[in-house]
Structures are given as structure tokens and as C-alpha cells.
Amino acid sequence: MAGNLLVAQGGGPTAVINCSLVGVIEEAKSFQGEGIDKIIGALQSVDGLIKENLVDLGLENSTNLKKICGRPGAALGSCRRKVTEEDCERILEVFKKYDVHYFLYNGGNDSMYTAHNVEKLAQSIGYELSVVGIPKTIDNDLAFTDHCPGFGSAARFIATATREIGIDIESLPTPVSIIETMGRNAGWIAAASAIAADNEGDAPNLIYFPENSFNIDLFLSDVATVFSKWGRVVVVVSEGIKDAAGQYLGSIKSEAAKDGFGWAMPGGTATFLSGLVAEKLKLRSRSEKPGLAGRTSIANVSLVDQGEAYLVGQAAVRAVLAGKSGIMMTLQRDAGSSYKCSIGEAPLEKVANAEKLLPPEFMNSKRNYISDAFLEYCKPLIGDPIRSFASLNLHRLVV
Amino acid sequence: MAGNLLVAQGGGPTAVINCSLVGVIEEAKSFQGEGIDKIIGALQSVDGLIKENLVDLGLENSTNLKKICGRPGAALGSCRRKVTEEDCERILEVFKKYDVHYFLYNGGNDSMYTAHNVEKLAQSIGYELSVVGIPKTIDNDLAFTDHCPGFGSAARFIATATREIGIDIESLPTPVSIIETMGRNAGWIAAASAIAADNEGDAPNLIYFPENSFNIDLFLSDVATVFSKWGRVVVVVSEGIKDAAGQYLGSIKSEAAKDGFGWAMPGGTATFLSGLVAEKLKLRSRSEKPGLAGRTSIANVSLVDQGEAYLVGQAAVRAVLAGKSGIMMTLQRDAGSSYKCSIGEAPLEKVANAEKLLPPEFMNSKRNYISDAFLEYCKPLIGDPIRSFASLNLHRLVV
Numbered sequence: 001m002a003g004n005l006l007v008a009q010g011g012g013p014t015a016v017i018n019c020s021l022v023g024v025i026e027e028a029k030s031f032q033g034e035g036i037d038k039i040i041g042a043l044q045s046v047d048g049l050i051k052e053n054l055v056d057l058g059l060e061n062s063t064n065l066k067k068i069c070g071r072p073g074a075a076l077g078s079c080r081r082k083v084t085e086e087d088c089e090r091i092l093e094v095f096k097k098y099d100v101h102y103f104l105y106n107g108g109n110d111s112m113y114t115a116h117n118v119e120k121l122a123q124s125i126g127y128e129l130s131v132v133g134i135p136k137t138i139d140n141d142l143a144f145t146d147h148c149p150g151f152g153s154a155a156r157f158i159a160t161a162t163r164e165i166g167i168d169i170e171s172l173p174t175p176v177s178i179i180e181t182m183g184r185n186a187g188w189i190a191a192a193s194a195i196a197a198d199n200e201g202d203a204p205n206l207i208y209f210p211e212n213s214f215n216i217d218l219f220l221s222d223v224a225t226v227f228s229k230w231g232r233v234v235v236v237v238s239e240g241i242k243d244a245a246g247q248y249l250g251s252i253k254s255e256a257a258k259d260g261f262g263w264a265m266p267g268g269t270a271t272f273l274s275g276l277v278a279e280k281l282k283l284r285s286r287s288e289k290p291g292l293a294g295r296t297s298i299a300n301v302s303l304v305d306q307g308e309a310y311l312v313g314q315a316a317v318r319a320v321l322a323g324k325s326g327i328m329m330t331l332q333r334d335a336g337s338s339y340k341c342s343i344g345e346a347p348l349e350k351v352a353n354a355e356k357l358l359p360p361e362f363m364n365s366k367r368n369y370i371s372d373a374f375l376e377y378c379k380p381l382i383g384d385p386i387r388s389f390a391s392l393n394l395h396r397l398v399v
Numbered sequence: 400m401a402g403n404l405l406v407a408q409g410g411g412p413t414a415v416i417n418c419s420l421v422g423v424i425e426e427a428k429s430f431q432g433e434g435i436d437k438i439i440g441a442l443q444s445v446d447g448l449i450k451e452n453l454v455d456l457g458l459e460n461s462t463n464l465k466k467i468c469g470r471p472g473a474a475l476g477s478c479r480r481k482v483t484e485e486d487c488e489r490i491l492e493v494f495k496k497y498d499v500h501y502f503l504y505n506g507g508n509d510s511m512y513t514a515h516n517v518e519k520l521a522q523s524i525g526y527e528l529s530v531v532g533i534p535k536t537i538d539n540d541l542a543f544t545d546h547c548p549g550f551g552s553a554a555r556f557i558a559t560a561t562r563e564i565g566i567d568i569e570s571l572p573t574p575v576s577i578i579e580t581m582g583r584n585a586g587w588i589a590a591a592s593a594i595a596a597d598n599e600g601d602a603p604n605l606i607y608f609p610e611n612s613f614n615i616d617l618f619l620s621d622v623a624t625v626f627s628k629w630g631r632v633v634v635v636v637s638e639g640i641k642d643a644a645g646q647y648l649g650s651i652k653s654e655a656a657k658d659g660f661g662w663a664m665p666g667g668t669a670t671f672l673s674g675l676v677a678e679k680l681k682l683r684s685r686s687e688k689p690g691l692a693g694r695t696s697i698a699n700v701s702l703v704d705q706g707e708a709y710l711v712g713q714a715a716v717r718a719v720l721a722g723k724s725g726i727m728m729t730l731q732r733d734a735g736s737s738y739k740c741s742i743g744e745a746p747l748e749k750v751a752n753a754e755k756l757l758p759p760e761f762m763n764s765k766r767n768y769i770s771d772a773f774l775e776y777c778k779p780l781i782g783d784p785i786r787s788f789a790s791l792n793l794h795r796l797v798v
Contacts, residue, residue: 011571012571013567013570013571038796040796041791041793043793054795054796055791055793055794055795055796056794056795056796057791059792059794060791060792060794061792064789064791064792067788067789068789068790068791070788070789071566071788071789071790072563072566072567072788073563073566073567073568073569073570073571074570074571075570075790075791076570076791077570077571078570078571079571079572080571097798098796098798160696160698161692161695161696164471164472164691164692164695164696164697165690165691165692165695167470167471167472167695168412168471168472168691168694168695169472169691170472171412171472171473171474171475171476171477172410172411172412172472172473172476172477172478172479173478177690177691179690268667268670268686271667271670286690286691287667287688287690288688288689288690288691288692289686289687289688289689289690290687290688290689290690290692291564291576291578291685291686291687291688291689292563292564292567292568292576292685292687293560293563293564293687293689293692295567296560296563296564296566296567297559297560297563297698298563298786298788299559299696299698299699299786300698387697387698389466389469389470389471389697390463390466390467390469390470391467391470391474392440392454392456392459392463392467392474392475393458393459393460393463394440394442394454395454395455395458395459396453396454396455397437397439397453397454397455397497399496399497
């Protein structure tokens with residue numbers, strides 16, 4: 001089979017999403033005329049695919065491609081479209097019109113679900129199409145892969161920010177600071193903040209994960225305990241934490257404020273908890289929510305993450321050329337004491353229907369911090385150790 | 400006069416506050432035995448001074464001092480104490496006990512006020528004491544200085560974050576993102592986000608300053624206008640914006656939510672406005688609040704800021720040795736087309752009682768963005784230009 005290859009970027013960007021794209025383009029270029037004809041990009045993902053907003057990526061200049069690797073956002077653009085059966089039919093029409101026989105989709109669960117459906121439809125109508133998924137998500141919630149490209153850099157960001165904020169808080173004691181992370185229903189990013197702590201008492205002191213139902217009384221008691229020991233508390237919470245009734249913490253205040261201004265979006269979890277600490281514990285408290293900065297900060301890119309993002313893109317091209325289809329490329333951690341990953345694969349259908357949450361063995365028994373096993377898992381993914389900071393020796397003066 | 404020199408760090412830390420400290424220590428070391436005996440540091444600022452929690456900074460090792468320059472937080476510790484007359488009397492007692500005749504205080508308005516009061520008291524009792532202030536604040540609200548050490552790095556952080564978030568938003572259109580900055584009653588940091596924009600339509604699209612009373616209807620109309628033109632809106636708001644009644648925007652929701660959980664702390668301005676946009680304009684909206692990350696991010700330190708922070712510390716030592724007192728060191732921008740600052744001085748008393756807000760000539764006429772004059776003022780302060788990002792050439796494919 002020979003034909004054109006089409007690549008698209010789905011869902012939320014990561015700090016290294018474009019490395020996967022460049023991996024695809026550079027690898028595909030090296031096979032142009034030997035299996036691959038045109039290298040086509042869909043602008044704004046499935047939206048552009050459906051509207052035939054397509055570009056010829058084979059014409060991109062090599063020097064510029066190197067720079068694209070270090071760019072935040074999705075260089076081709078992405079979209080939030082819920083892909084319907086009709087959309088899939090239209091996609092196949094476009095594929096036929098543009099002679100596309102290789103489809104690479106870089107994204108998370110939803111994108112893998114779309115890729116799977118497009119492949120099924122192609123098979124049912126007898127259209128020759130190889131479909132391979134390229135994993136991507138800061139949330140790290142894709143199954144069948146050790147971790148997801150994008151997560152290592154989000155982890156590096158939150159670990160760095162937590163360490164720096166912790167040092168600030170230690171020098172000018174604000175009793176409580178609550179940092180909200182992204183991650184949706186998965187606690188991976190929140191957990192990664194623990195890399196900031198080198199010594200007992202270092203930030204973060206408490207971490208709350210969306211995998212467990214959040215108990216306000218336990219939380220307040222945890223904060224009070226840490227405060228009485230250290231005189232300051234840095235808490236990291238995932239945006240997705242919910243109470244026992246399954247309600248997002250950040251939306252409780254919408255309820256409380258329903259006669260005033262309602263909130264149409266989730267979020268505001270840290271602001272809510274900070275207000276609660278101030279009111280119930282009478283402690284000065286503040287909140288931070290780096291938000292999108294947590295997935296766009298190029299200064300915090302993990303070089304390991306960047307390299308792996310490129311590799312899975314490259315591997316996807318090799319896979320379709322080897323006649324594979326219906327799979328997502330994965331990262332498989334090799335055995336041994338030093339970190340190394342190999343490229344593997346998993347069926348798109350299985351990936352599409354699974355969500356890998358932070359497992360209990362990566363949390364402590366109280367579910368308010370991580371376990372050592374998590375640190376062992378996560379540390380290699382952020383690349384070089386994060387910046388550490390010197391302290392004065394503070395020779396006490398006595399007269 | 401010869402004697403011991405005491406240095407303290409007051410108020411909120413900046414990313415370069417320790418450069419001023421190192422400037423003091425290194426310069427004072429070079430005069431030990433020639434005017435200066437011991438170099439004393441007060442731990443936790445005035446708190447430690449009063450409790451005699453003092454350290455001998457002359458014993459700090461030179462290699463470590465270089466590293467301290469690149470550390471967030473206040474290396475000696477700081478405090479939030481409102482200094483009373485009794486406190487000043489106690490400070491003088493400690494100065495006498497430890498033979499302190501040079502007092503250098505690194506801080507903002509409040510710290511300068513304290514320094515001024517300590518000097519007055521020393522004069523009134525005939526105690527020989529030279530007092531010199533070293534400017535420091537991310538808020539950039541000290542008068543009589545072109546700008547304040549700490550601001551350039553906070554400006555660099557917000558410009559970088561705004562550019563990166565803008566690129567993310569552009570690639571996966573979330574119609575509205577509202578970024579909250581620090582800065583208290585001064586709009587300098589919010590204004591600095593404009594350095595992110597190279598082209599029309601680039602983030603930030605709108606900036607709101609606490610110097611103007613905030614009008615919700617105008618804000619919503621501004622957001623709707625930008626959205627209709629660009630399909631996306633990145634808004635930067637200062638945490639300190641207030642409505643016509645002088646109420647902090649972030650506290651309006653506390654009122655609305657007073658039957659539920661009240662907020663004891665200001666803040667939450669961006670969350671509030673984001674909810675408002677969602678409700679009134681029916682646009683998907685989100686908010687980011689980097690918070691303390693904005694003053695602690697070492698990756699975003701401005702080298703110009705770092706250098707100037709060192710210089711004002713060094714200059715303060717030279718000033719007391721030259722017999723000066725009752726002044727704060729300042730930065731005076733030299734005339735000419737290329738940026739250069741000289742060290743100047745201003746009376747502590749005048750600095751203590753003034754607050755330099757963002758002037759009208761640094762805003763546009765609608766007061767929802769900056770003027771070109773502001774960019775000219777601010778750009779040199781962030782050091783090298785912030786990272787710029789490549790884009791794909793996007794050669795459109797047509798069959």
C-alpha cells in the first residue's frame with residue numbers, strides 16, 4: 001500500500017505535543033516516495049478534517065521544524081468536537097478524496113476512540129486505511145502505557161512551582177497556601193508535586209487526589225496537624241476532587257452563591273478550600289492556580305518527555321509503514337535500575353475504553369500524600385532533577 | 400564612626416531579593432576592619448531583631464553566597480509585623496547591645512516607614528545610627544525610583560506565562576481565559592503582561608488595572624467585542640481591581656455566598672469574572688492565578704533585575720560608609736536611547752508616605768490596555784526579550 005499520510009492533534013495541548021508532530025513529519029519525510037506520498041496535516045484536528053482545512057506538511061522547512069518542537073500549544077490546532085458517526089463518514093470521504101491511507105492521531109482517550117471508530121468504518125466499507133494513535137496527555141490517564149508524553153513536563157512544572165512557593169512561604173510565613181493542579185479525574189499531576197520535597201516539612205505537606213472522595217473535616221484536621229508541627233502548610237489539590245456525593249469541590253461555592261453569580265465552569269477548588277481554612281481554622285490562607293501555565297511552560301519542559309514525545313511520533317510512522325493498524329504506540333519501562341523506555345503498542349479499542357487513575361499503591365495509607373513507590377515511578381519522567389536552592393549557613397550571633 | 404552593620408529583609412519576597420542581600424554582604428565584607436566590624440543579619444526581619452534572633456553573615460562562605468543570589472524567598476526570613484513605637488524602642492536597645500551603627504533595611508513602603516521611625520528615634524536619643532533603605536517590591540509601587548528591584552522578574556514571569564497561555568488558547572480555542580496577577584493596588588504587573596503581544600490579536604487582549612474603578616458592564620462589552628473579532632479572549636486582571644464602591648471584585652462573591660462559605664481573604668478575582676463571563680455572555684471561560692509562582696519563578700528571573708538588585712544592596716553599604724542616613728537607594732534611568740540606570744537616593748520619609756501607581760499615560764484611553772509609552776518603560780526591565788515561538792508555515796493543500 002502507498003498513499004498519503006494524514007496527521008492531526010486532538011484534545012488539550014501539552015508542552016511537548018509538537019515534538020510528536022515533528023517526529024511524525026521528519027520520519028514520514030524520510031519515506032516520501034517509498035510508501036508515503038504527501039504528508040498532510042489537518043488544521044484544528046477533526047474540525048479541519050471535516051472542512052478540508054488541510055496543509056502540506058512535507059513542504060515545511062527543516063530548520064523551522066526543530067523550533068516547532070519547543071513551542072507550546074498545538075501547532076496544527078486542535079478542537080473539542082464530540083465526533084459522531086456522520087463525522088466519521090465525512091472523514092472517510094475526505095480520506096478518499098485526498099488519497100489518505102495512513103491516519104495518525106495524537107491525543108488522549110477521546111482521540112483514540114475517534115481513531116478506533118474511523119478504522120472500523122474504513123474496514124466495513126473496504127477502504128484501505130492504517131490507523132495508529134500517538135499518546136498525549138498531561139493527565140497521564142491513558143492505560144497500557146507506562147506514562148503519557150506531556151505528563152513529564154507537567155510534573156516538572158508543578159514540582160518546580162511547589163518547591164519555589166514552599167521556599168517563599170517558609171521565609172514569610174503565610175500559614176496556609178493551597179495550590180490547585182490540572183489533571184481532571186486523575187491525581188497524577190498533583191502527586192508529582194511531591195518531587196519538590198527533599199526534607200521533612202518541605203512543601204508540599206499534603207496532597208489530595210480525585211481518586212478518593214474528599215472529606216472536608218479530615219482535610220481541616222490534616223491542615224491543623226501540619227500547622228501545629230511546622231507553623232505553615234502547603235497543600236496541593238487536584239482540580240477534580242469531589243465530595244462523598246460526587247460533587248466537585250469547586251462547584252460547592254456555585255451552590256452557595258446560586259442567588260448571586262453562578263459558576264458555569266468547574267474549578268476554583270483551591271479558592272474554595274482556602275476560604276474554608278480561613279473560616280474554620282482562623283488561619284491566614286491563600287490559593288494559587290497556575291492553570292494553563294502548568295501545561296505551556298517551556299522553561300519547565302522535561303527533556304526525557306520531549307525525547308519520548310518525538311519517539312512515539314516517529315514510531316507511529318514506522319508502524320503504519322510496517323502494515324500495522326488499530327493500535328496506539330505506548331511507552332514500556334524496561335526492567336533494571338536505570339530508567340529506560342521502549343516503544344510498545346496497545347489496541348486502540350482497549351485504550352479508548354480505559355482510564356488509568358492513580359493507583360492506591362502510589363498514595364500513603366491516609367490518602368493525603370504519595371508513597372515512595374510513586375516517587376520511584378515519577379522521578380525519571382521529569383528529566384534532570386529540578387533546581388535545588390542554597391540556604392545561608394546562619395551562624396547564630398550571641399553577645 | 401565604626402561599628403556593626405545590621406541588615407534585614409522586610410515584606411513579601413521577590414525572585415531577586417537575595418541578590419540585594421548578597422550585594423550588602425559582599426560589599427560590607429570588603430570593608431570589614433575599615434569602618435565595618437560585624438555584618439549581622441536579623442532572622443525573620445523585625446521579629447528576629449526584637450527577639451535577638453541574629454546571625455553573623457560575615458561568616459557566610461563566598462561560594463555559597465553566589466548561590467543564595469539565585470534562591471527564591473527571603474534567605475534571612477521576613478515577617479508581617481506592624482512595627483509600633485515600642486518595637487522601635489526595643490530595636491534601638493538591641494542595636495545598642497550589639498553595637499549596631501549601620502542599619503540597612505530591604506523592603507517596600509512599610510519597611511521604609513519602619514526604617515524612618517527607627518532613625519528618628521535614634522536621633523532623638525542621640526544614638527549614632529546610619530539608616531539606609533534598599534528598595535524591593537514586585538508591585539513596583541515605590542516612589543522616587545524609576546522602578547523597584549523585583550518588578551522586572553515579576554514582569555518577565557507574567558509576560559512569558561501570558562504568551563504561552565495565549566498560544567495554547569489559540570490552538571484549542573477556549574473562548575475566554577482570565578489571568579489574575581499580583582500587584583495589590585498597583586497595575587504594574589498586570590500591565591507587563593502586554594509584553595507578550597507581538598501582533599494584533601495576540602494575548603493579552605484586555606488588561607484591567609486597580610487604578611481605575613472596574614465597571615462590570617464595560618468589561619463584558621469589551622470581552623464580547625474582542626471575541627467577535629478574534630474568537631478568543633485572554634484577559635489579564637490585577638488582583639486589586641475594585642468596583643465603583645471601592646469593593647474588591649474578588650470579595651463580591653463572598654457577599655453573594657455569605658449564607659454558605661464566606662471568604663476571609665481577598666483574591667478570586669479571575670474566578671469571579673470567569674463565572675460572570677460564562678453566565679452573562681454564555682461563553683466557555685476559565686481562569687488562571689499563578690499567584691506566588693509569579694514572584695518565585697527562578698526560570699523567569701530578569702538578569703537586568705538581578706544585577707540591579709545586587710547594585711542597590713552594594714550601594715547602600717557605600718552610602719552608610721559615606722556618612723549618609725535617612726535615605727533609600729533608588730534607580731534613576733539615564734537619558735539616551737539605550738537603557739541604563741544609575742544609583743540615586745531619596746529621603747526615607749518621602750518614600751514611606753508615597754505610593755506610585757500606574758499613571759494614566761501608561762494606559763490606553765479606554766483604560767483597558769497599556770500605552771506604547773508603558774512598553775518603552777517596561778521592556779528593558781525584563782532583560783533579554785522573552786522566548787518567541789515558531790509557527791508552521793501551513794501550506795494550504797487543495798486538490
